[in-house]
Amino acid sequence: MQLHCLGTAGYHPNEHRHTSCYAVPEAGVVLDAGTGMFRLAPLIETDQVDILLSHAHLDHVVGLTFLLATLYQRPVEVVRIWGKRQKLDAIRTHLFAEDLFPVPLEVQWCALEDGPPELLGKPQVRWFSLEHPGGSVGYRIDWPGHSLAYVSDTVADPIADYVSTIRGVNLLLHECNFRDDQTQWAEKTGHSWTSRVASVAQMAQVRQLVLTHLNPLENGDDPVGIDSARQLFPQTQIAADKMVLEF
Template identity: 50%
Template sequence: MKTLEVHCLGTAGYHPNESRHTSCYFLPHCGVVLDAGTGIFRLPQLIQTDHLDILLSHAHLDHVMGLTFLLDILYQRPVKEVRVWGQAEKLAAVQEHLFHEAIFPVAIPVSWHSIDQQPEWDLNGTKMSWRHQDHPGGSVGYRLEIARPGSTVSDPLAQVVYATDTLGAEDDQTLEWMSGADLLMHECNFDDQNQMWAEKTGHCYLQKVLQIAAHTQPQRLLLTHINPIAELNVKDQTASLPFPIEIATDGLQVAF
């Protein structure tokens, strides 16, 4: 069986800088896009499928503004179908405000799909489930179960958990749902010195993320939604954890 890859197209939180665009991650094998920040402009050359499923964690601008780039993206690399998934309230806000005629007066060729009524879906062969997260305005985390290239029906599915814009799970049910992933992609918007600001703004700091990872025991931890002005130091704090830890950067490809 071959490995799968996550491509980090945008890894910043809230605002970009010279080296980081805002949140967007792509799994080419299954055509799944995690959030649609400004980093989505890097998508066309990576598309391998005839469809795209864009999963929105919430509707804050750093996670949705890249939807307006889809006209050029799909001109460069046409696909048969693009589906945008999220909570109904968040999808309505994006359609009403981001695509208001006074802001962006052109329809984009996508269909909009609410996740509210079901805990899990099939995304063209990829299983998707979600959980509520604690964040101003609300957000959701996603768990994906993906068949590896060359696998058979009896082979285990690859497990990816994407948890961004969250204070961090503390309840046993959510931590159990997150556990045992091949790859845990977890936001780390603040360093430990700024724990107070993390809690005020509904985000995580490094020690909180490491505590969650220690509880959920992923095969690999990728820190995402990085504040460009934060200084994260994982070398001195991760020696006791039995899995590799990496800080996401734009252009990084993570195999799992």
């Protein structure tokens, strides 16, 4: 299966990256809805699209307001948006307040508290709570022979509860907003730093680690100090916009 990276920055876009959005087109799955959402339309292969939200911070949801254009370009029968109930309510009340966005969207809002997402092809989907200001959730999706986990945003910790849930996945997408010399900032803002994320991948014995939610102020080729991750977990790479990952 293939995962397309539509937006790989945290917080705000920069010249090279849009904010968090990933798609598995053959499964009709989208992970988060940052500014990278504008790239989704030509990738849609299914008549049902399920958007799984980690939380409601703007860098993960503002692209929901682009859906009107997405569905104009590529109409689909069903669009469902999954997340914790409180986050969905906040998005509908605030992001889709009439003064901010006047056109109603034809989508279904599905609270995770009512049951795990039922996706096309019926893969097993598990969601789990993550430590982050206001709370966020991660996801693990298992198809026959293929599995991925999406962990964003949180303070990575190899002894956190979520590590056992993501054990052994083919592909771990984990936020890594900060370098190892910025741990104070990471803890203050509820984010991860490089070597800690690698420790999580090592502990969870995943097959490959892809670092996401990269700091938009880091414009170079190596926004995270990749060597400190690879020392602990060699199968680590840095996500890039438009990258396609096999898993």
